[in-house]
Amino acid sequence: MRLFHPHAEPPSPGGSLVAGRLAILDGLRGYFLVFMFLNHLTFTGGYLLVLLNHAELAFVEGAQGFVFLSGLLAGLVHGRRMARHGLGTATVAIWNRAAEIYAYALGCVLIILVLQTLLPGSWVYWHHWLGDLHFGRGRHVAASALLLYQPDYLDVLPQYVVYLLATPPLIWLCLQGRWAWVAGGSIVLWLAVQLGAHLALADAVARLLPLRAYFNAFAWQLVFVAGLVLGTAMIQDRIDWSRLFRADRPQLALVAAMTVLFFAIWRVWSNHFAMPEAVEARLRALANRGEFGPVYLLNFVALAYLVTWVVRLGPATASIPLRWLAYLLDRLFKLSFLRLLGRHSLQVYAWHVIAVYLLKAVDENWGPFGEIGKTAIAVAGIMLLAVPAWMLERTKAVPRAGKLQPAFASRPIDPRP
Template identity: 35%
Template sequence: MKRLDFLDGMRGFFLLTMALSHIVLQGGVWLTELHFRQLMFVESAQGFVFLSGLMVGLIQGRRLLRHGRAAMRRSILSRMAELWLWTVGLIFLALVARDLAPGGYLAWRNWLGTAPIGDPMRIFGILTLTFQPTFMDILPMYIFFMGAAIVVTRWAVEGRWKLAAGLSALSWIACQLEVARIWSRPLNEALKASDTQGLRMAFDPMGWQVLFIAGVILGGLWASGRISWEAVFGPKTRSVAFCALLVMLFFAPLRIATAHGLMPKELLEVFWPFDRRSNFSVIYLVNFVAAAVLFSWLAIAGRLDRLAPVRAVSSGLHWVFTRPALCLLGRHSLHVYAWHVVLVYAVRYYDSAWGPSGVVINTLLVLYVLALMWVPPLIRERGWRRRIAA
């Protein structure tokens, strides 16, 4: 089992579960209740962002060590340009579909806004990535983080990772204090289009950057040999894994209560300020750290644990996340993510025009969409094989 295969498998898993949580159907669909976010304050987007940062730090760190800063910078800037093209292309494609498809305006007005495609301010917002339609918000955020990765990767490889971690933590704290309101409100007014929407983002980059930057730092340390996962999650760290498990068990009832509307109103009023997904509040941060530590310990140290059930869980994790199908999705994560946006918007249009369709049809539709996720990676893999053969 190659470590990168395991990471690709995890990215593929998060892409699948992310697509599942993004499918919106009238009447809902029971499959979404199987998502792990129903039991914890950890979601697919968080894992995907963190793993993306880890892969950037690892791959670009190795490039930095082998070919120098210039090669790393060119590679990251090229990736940023590619992501920008995909993002802008997807948004304009969606706007054209909204204006041309019968009933498209009604189906997607809440996701795309109502300003015409030729509105100058809307075009400016799209090109500057300050207008992010629903489910098209991770790629712009990824572009912002890649720009920071140019410096953070170098610091991590050179052993100055504490400086990057400190600045990242400071940005997260500023986000929790809503310091960004100083400039976000004037910017929102300046960017308003004819539908009164200006600055539109589902995630606050100042908060969510802590996931990506943490991944970049760990990836850079890994690439430079400054960290050994076997030492970090060795057999003697069972107490750390146990503490992480306790944190998960403590928050599980709270998550179940908030997910199903079971929390008393008085408690919810106190709890709500700490449960803000948009800025990656403290509850999400604590739960993600606990889940990451527990999962990493099970995957690395669990294989040699003295308890047979723990070894069985570790073996099961390795088996699941090294499945070729999941690894295939993870290797082509950019194209799969872009394709999943097209699929989710198509489902939304179908449901708006011909829904609701009932439990059976909705279930089959979700399964069909998830199966279609493999179309881009299969096409790309076949193209790679042809080029290699040639």
């Protein structure tokens, strides 16, 4: 796929999407999962390992990349399915996936609520994450089942359910050449949130059932739909990547680099130094993470373009630092561990939420820990993220004929977030 590698051709509409050609996408999803775990992990007094994070230098975090890649793969895989087998077949597959994600989200909530009844004091140290959600509050449990009252760190999964329910008609429109309507509608919806058009709806819902959600799905859909439109265009071979990414014309990459550097300065300033009150207020208004404000949008677009340019064209440039950076990024995103996580991202994400809640209980009951202890726990947690992925790989390693296959054999990629 030429978007991510300088020598590979984009998949033709009749070609097969195999893990070897899209391995870097699995690796990217695994990379984002690791850093979401580190960002969500909490210790008394904080911990230093979390500072080794691209989010410290940009208004871009794992969640944005994760949502974008899910949309991209939905367009690539389900778009191909729809083109071959029709709208009905693709819709059944997509909505079955939405039902599976809903089941995982609901299962995680139930597990956490059961743990809440078993662990003494958990109501106190989980209250900030759960709000008023517990078995004694039926309205809150019902609202959670309806995806309206969302515990912290589980609020990404309800987004996917909503997005996948809307995915079939969006892909169909893109396949019919009406991608501009899809992109334009997505942009208008994002702009409506930025201007507060959703507030009346939120107030109306809150009068009926408790409402708690950090991510605004009407705003974050822009990231998912952008990936979906791009993925659908790729299977139709409608994008000339050689015009967007050219080593002999690096002007766009230079603009992206300057934008990334600009936002890095503001990120470091806001994280580690005092800002004038008026400046801080303006930044808060434009960098609303829950509503994917303009600062997050611009920084994400610039960084995504720059990283893609470096990985795709860096090896062909005369710059030794760029060649090394491209090599390191390519090797990083193709690590077998990250690809393993990415192939089973739903199960890994659900497992990481339970792990974060349990480790919070460990810190509250047996902490505080020293910096070495915190680092050891964090690293062990990263390694344990692979447990559900490894179990699924071992299960799938036994084919129908009963002959064992390697646990990490290449397999067709799917659009699972």
